[in-house]
Amino acid sequence: MKQSSVDLLLLLLALAVLATPAFSDLVLSKVERRIDVTSQIARVTKTLQVINSGSESVSEFTLTFPKFLGNNLAYLSVVHSEGKGKSKRNLANLSVRAANPKGIPDSISVYSVSLPKPLSKGETLTLEVVAAFTNVLQPFPEKISQGDSHLVMLQESSQYLSPYAVESQSLTIKLPNARIESYTKLENTKLQGYEIKYGPYKNLLPFSYSPIVVHFESKAAFAVAEKLVREIEVSHWGNVQVTEHYNVVHRGAQLKGEFSRLDFQARPNPLGVSAFRHLLARLPPRAHSIYYRDDIGNISTSQMQSDSKKTDLLIEPRFPLFGKRFLNISFGSPMIDLVTEKLIVQVVLPEGSKDISVTTPFAVKQSQEIKYSHLDIAGRPVVVLEKNNVVPDHNQYIQVYYKFSNINLLSEPLMLISGFFVLFITCIIYTRADFSISKSSATYLAKLQWDEVLATLQEVQSIIQKCLATHDKLEASLRDLSRTGDIQTCKAARKSTDSLLKDLSKELKPLLGFLQSSPSASHISPKVEELVAKEKELQEKLMAKHTTVVEGYEKKSSGRDIENRIASQQQKIIALRQEIEDLLEFIDEI
């Protein structure tokens, strides 16, 4: 660093001699510079009064920085202001761009500011420039042990480096309330409290540069996020969800505190952020469900003792969310005093958003991607904004414009509904479909046959029951005979039972035939045949008995005689009846 500033000095002297005519004849009548190094970022605020002492009107103003500062320039804004002190008004933010005019050596970075209206001859203009530099506070010594104080060094110029002549200028450096190790003493140097004042210096040539070095102790947390990915997901069901991934290192004097990712998403219990004293984050007022997670959890380093972890979450009053048309979000991280080397902001818009455009107050690299998330058909459009070297001054609002109609919100429940409907259709198909593999399988046929056999058995049973009923009728007629002595009715009854029995046996024949022929009834048919045979026997016996009784009555023999004759028959009849009943029961149980 010392080498480069010596080079610069030589070069500038050469330039001053050559007096390049590339720049217009603006003269800075008064320059007040104020450098604030209380945090890890060097913020320079310059108030310039510009007079056009040339003959042409000028519409551009050039700002220059030495290269080692220019490389670390994170944020630059130029404001046209009027009035002094309390009545100072900021009129407009002017557009600034880096420029490369000819004749400027490489060790100077140049920025060109467009003035709101051309400055004509003799007019004055007041500009206020705010520049923020990162990485310009060098830790010196570079390695310290636990317990040492953290000393850093700042290199700057006491005279304002500018392509125009300066009539009067002054510089104030504001240091943190801590020890000041040393500072370059030039003429007109004063130390007041924690501020060093250089100047006022008068009548300086363009490109004059006088290096100074200030060595002081800084108590600020040199927290640098190497990479910060900020994902903002917008849902029109009423929620904006912000997830942030941080990779933070401590860039002070080699005390590396490795903080792995810190996820910001959501349950209310922030445990504590830093290994520095605290890292402060300002979140919007309607934020809820915040949680914070540390990946590894190991914070202590070998060289510096880590303090207790503590997070401060302050709520800031404004985080408006305007939509359907545009979304107003803050660009940087909500942590204050955190330098981000690479910042990626991803804004995830709901599915079906169209006409997406982004307006930012400063330059960012834009691109678009697709992200697939819950219940998505085509994916959600994502606007990706990238920027390097971001300081908290960048924490301004950017706007994302898009078109989204609420009808698209319905696509999500429709997807769920169709999912459930498919389930129901499957059920319907399952219950209706016939899953039998073959209709001519052996078991299927056997089953059918068995059903037929059973049906036939039932019919046989019913016929036998009818036979038995007719037998009973016959016996009843016999009893009537013994009561009334009416032979003719008895004979008539006999005749009718005869014919009935004949019919019944006719019906029985085909059934028997079927039972004999079917293979599955093979164990039953002998029994059934037995039953039928017995029944026939019973029939015959009954008929014989009946005939005997009737004859007896015709011959008018005594009741005793009749009974004796039919006694044996009667016994057989009873026995047969019993057997038939048993068989019927057996058939019943099949």
Added chain:
Amino acid sequence: MAAKPIASPIPVAMYPTLSVFTLAIGLVITAIFFIYEATSSRKNRSLAKELATSAVASVFLGFGSLFLLLASGVYV
């Protein structure tokens, strides 16, 4: 450009209540559907009745599960 805050079509505070009710109704209709399937014999089933019941049940179940997801924080 309209500049009113993003508002959901249904008040956010109602999400849990809505999800409980729609899910309950959906499940009741699902039960009706399955009872009909189990008790009717193959010949007596009417396809129109089955389809109607399953359509209504799936609408209610779909909305119910959507509100359940929203109420539990997964803003789909």
